[in-house]
Amino acid sequence: MFSFILKGILRDRSRALFPIITVVAGVFAFVFYLGFMDGYVDSIIRQNARFSTGHLKIVTNAYAQEIDQKPYDLGFLEIRDELVLWRKDYPAFDWLARINFGALLDVPDSSGNTSGQGDALVFAIDLLAENKDLEYDAMNLKKALLKGSLPQTAGEILLSDLSFTKLGLELGQSASLISSTIDGAMAIRNYRICGTVVFNTEMLDRGGVIIDLADAQELLNMPDGASEIFGISRNGKYDKKLFRQVKADFNMRHGGNDEFDPVMLTIEDQYSLGTMLAFMDYMLWVMNFAFMFLLGIILWNAGLMNGIRRYGETGVRLAIGEEKRHLYLSQLYEAIMIGVLGSIIGALAGLGMNWIFNHFGMNMTSYNRSSSIMSENIIYTAIDLKSCLLGMIPGIFAPLIGSALAGLVIFKRQTSQLFKELET
Amino acid sequence: MRHLFCLLFAGAIMILGAQRPDPQQLLKEIDSNLTSNSAKSTTRMIINSRRSSRTLISVNYSLGKDKAFTEYTSPPREKGTKMLKLKDQLWIYEPASDRIIQISGNMLRQSVMGSDLSYEDFMEDTELAIAYTAIISGEIKHENRDCWILKLTARKKDTNYYTKTLYVDKERNVPLYEASYAKSGKLLKSMKLSDVRRIGSRWYPHKLQYKDELKDGKGTEFIFENISLDLNIPDHIFNRAVLRK
Numbered sequence: 276m277f278s279f280i281l282k283g284i285l286r287d288r289s290r291a292l293f294p295i296i297t298v299v300a301g302v303f304a305f306v307f308y309l310g311f312m313d314g315y316v317d318s319i320i321r322q323n324a325r326f327s328t329g330h331l332k333i334v335t336n337a338y339a340q341e342i343d344q345k346p347y348d349l350g351f352l353e354i355r356d357e358l359v360l361w362r363k364d365y366p367a368f369d370w371l372a373r374i375n376f377g378a379l380l381d382v383p384d385s386s387g388n389t390s391g392q393g394d395a396l397v398f399a400i401d402l403l404a405e406n407k408d409l410e411y412d413a414m415n416l417k418k419a420l421l422k423g424s425l426p427q428t429a430g431e432i433l434l435s436d437l438s439f440t441k442l443g444l445e446l447g448q449s450a451s452l453i454s455s456t457i458d459g460a461m462a463i464r465n466y467r468i469c470g471t472v473v474f475n476t477e478m479l480d481r482g483g484v485i486i487d488l489a490d491a492q493e494l495l496n497m498p499d500g501a502s503e504i505f506g507i508s509r510n511g512k513y514d515k516k517l518f519r520q521v522k523a524d525f526n527m528r529h530g531g532n533d534e535f536d537p538v539m540l541t542i543e544d545q546y547s548l549g550t551m552l553a554f555m556d557y558m559l560w561v562m563n564f565a566f567m568f569l570l571g572i573i574l575w576n577a578g579l580m581n582g583i584r585r586y587g588e589t590g591v592r593l594a595i596g597e598e599k600r601h602l603y604l605s606q607l608y609e610a611i612m613i614g615v616l617g618s619i620i621g622a623l624a625g626l627g628m629n630w631i632f633n634h635f636g637m638n639m640t641s642y643n644r645s646s647s648i649m650s651e652n653i654i655y656t657a658i659d660l661k662s663c664l665l666g667m668i669p670g671i672f673a674p675l676i677g678s679a680l681a682g683l684v685i686f687k688r689q690t691s692q693l694f695k696e697l698e699t
Numbered sequence: 700m701r702h703l704f705c706l707l708f709a710g711a712i713m714i715l716g717a718q719r720p721d722p723q724q725l726l727k728e729i730d731s732n733l734t735s736n737s738a739k740s741t742t743r744m745i746i747n748s749r750r751s752s753r754t755l756i757s758v759n760y761s762l763g764k765d766k767a768f769t770e771y772t773s774p775p776r777e778k779g780t781k782m783l784k785l786k787d788q789l790w791i792y793e794p795a796s797d798r799i800i801q802i803s804g805n806m807l808r809q810s811v812m813g814s815d816l817s818y819e820d821f822m823e824d825t826e827l828a829i830a831y832t833a834i835i836s837g838e839i840k841h842e843n844r845d846c847w848i849l850k851l852t853a854r855k856k857d858t859n860y861y862t863k864t865l866y867v868d869k870e871r872n873v874p875l876y877e878a879s880y881a882k883s884g885k886l887l888k889s890m891k892l893s894d895v896r897r898i899g900s901r902w903y904p905h906k907l908q909y910k911d912e913l914k915d916g917k918g919t920e921f922i923f924e925n926i927s928l929d930l931n932i933p934d935h936i937f938n939r940a941v942l943r944k
Contacts, residue, residue, distance in 0.1 A: 337749075348748075348749075348750070349749075349750075381798070381800065383798065387797070387798060387799060388799075389800070389801070451796055451798050451800075453800060455809065455810075455813070456813065457750075458746065458748060458751075458753055458812075458813035459746075459748065459810045459812075459813030459814075460777065460810075460812040460813040461791060461793070461800075461809070461812070462793075463793040463795070463796040463798050463800060464795060464796050465796045465797075465798070496776065535750075
């Protein structure tokens with residue numbers, strides 16, 4: 276019976292084309308939407324983990340209390356030995372010492388007077404130490420480098436390309452960073468601009484400066500210090516359960532009550548990201564459900580329309596002696612086949628579109644300009660089986676339900692009335 | 700009988716009033732104690748932050764209200780850092796970078812070398828009698844000294860601290876405590892002045908304890924190791940060229 280129905284669907288285009296197109300369009304839109312949303316949330320997590328929160332982060336108790344202000348004066352000092360220990364205890368993560376601080380980027384003229392000035396968001400990371408490759412990967416530095424080269428010696432910095440252009444600088448030129456030491460005194464040091472970077476993140480590309488950790492420790496008078504120790508999961512995955520376990524273990528073994536004792540935080544504990552991610556997760560489910568519901572109604576309606584459109588055909592089939600039950604079941608099988616066929620084509624088309632945007636990305640720069648959420652300017656859609664399966668659910672079941680309801684009318688039809696109906 | 704009572708009452712008020720000095724005159728007396736034509740001093744600044752304590756030693760020169768120069772001589776990290784004030788402009792020289800930066804705008808609100816003093820405080824040069832109107836609101840015993848309580852209100856709205864409360868030593872006309880408030884009434888800074896010594900015809904406090912009430916920490920002590928007033932200071936000290944020397 277399946278091969279008979281399949282032949283009917285393939286040969287009689289006027290009967291199946293519209294329902295299949297409807298299913299294909301609905302499933303395609305749903306799969307693409309899921310891929311985009313998953314890609315967007317992944318981008319938020321990835322970008323925050325890289326630049327702002329890590330998957331895990333170790334800070335002092337005092338720092339944790341005011342973490343939104345990034346008070347590096349409450350960070351760690353002489354942290355080298357502890358860092359070696361933590362790296363040994365938790366090898367599933369790369370542990371990276373960093374200092375983030377605000378500064379003024381001051382460009383001198385030939386006589387040493389200020390010729391240009393701009394706000395700088397400084398990221399101090401290990402650019403020259405043994406583990407520099409970890410930072411290169413975590414910050415995606417090689418990919419972000421637009422002009423010049425990565426720092427090779429102390430005293431070299433990378434500057435956001437936007438600031439570089441705005442201040443009219445040249446590679447190799449000297450600029451001063453003006454900030455405050457950990458004691459609150461003014462700190463000024465000169466650096467050589469060796470390259471420019473573009474991170475495709477609006478907040479960083481506005482005034483980001485990348486400096487070697489040792490240079491920042493000297494500038495801020497923080498010997499062997501770090502304001503934050505980032506823990507980046509080696510497999511790059513956001514594993515909520517694992518992160519919570521590591522956090523609990525660390526805080527039990529190394530935590531304390533002194534204001535400068537270490538405390539571990541997960542990505543969810545910082546900058547209200549936990550609330551935001553939970554809310555986005557919840558909203559994603561609500562939107563998924565709403566989308567699936569709407570798609571279901573459209574496809575159900577298509578199934579109903581199909582049933583009504585073929586009212587005459589069912590009459591003929593009954594008139595020539597086909598059983599009502601057989602006729603009803605054949606319509607259900609047909610609906611399933613239309614649903615499956617349409618869902619497969621729609622899911623493949625959705626996956627294809629997701630692959631294109633996964634490969635080339637979707638430019639969201641203009642949206643991000645007005646957004647306070649840290650995500651990449653180029654969003655790469657996610658490709659996974661989950662979005663395909665979720666998209667196929669309404670694609671298969673909605674036409675089936677539509678046909679099942681529309682087909683009930685078969686059982687109400689009287690054989691004696693059929694010829695009269697056919698005459699009209 | 701009723702007239703007699705009124706006369707006695709008015710007399711008592713006059714006597715009490717006569718015991719209190721004119722508050723504006725008192726401000727002038729304070730100014731004449733604390734301000735000089737020129738000064739040279741060596742000071743020790745002990746900054747007690749939340750984490751540690753640091754001691755900075757500096758040599759300071761001032762000429763009138765408009766010119767001031769400070770050079771830090773210790774500790775090694777700060778050695779050679781210089782600050783020059785000329786009228787309403789302030790420059791800082793940082794030897795490690797060999798840069799001279801003009802401090803202006805929001806930077807003026809930042810702390811001087813991590814202390815409880817801001818650059819704005821450093822720049823404050825107007826005499827109290829000119830910047831504020833005063834009333835005497837009472838008396839208090841402070842650090843075993845009889846003091847007047849002076850309430851000051853700024854004559855100009857853009858003054859750094861709109862109101863101040865001073866405990867002024869009755870005998871020596873030197874404030875021993877100063878609280879500075881924002882226009883909203885919020886306490887911003889407090890200062891205890893002690894170790895008052897005689898220098899010529901003036902009384903001069905040799906130890907000041909500043910506290911930025913908006914900051915954590917235990918405040919900043921400012922101790923005059925030595926001070927000479929009204930002396931000749933060569934002009935080149937207050938020249939921008941001296942910053943890089």
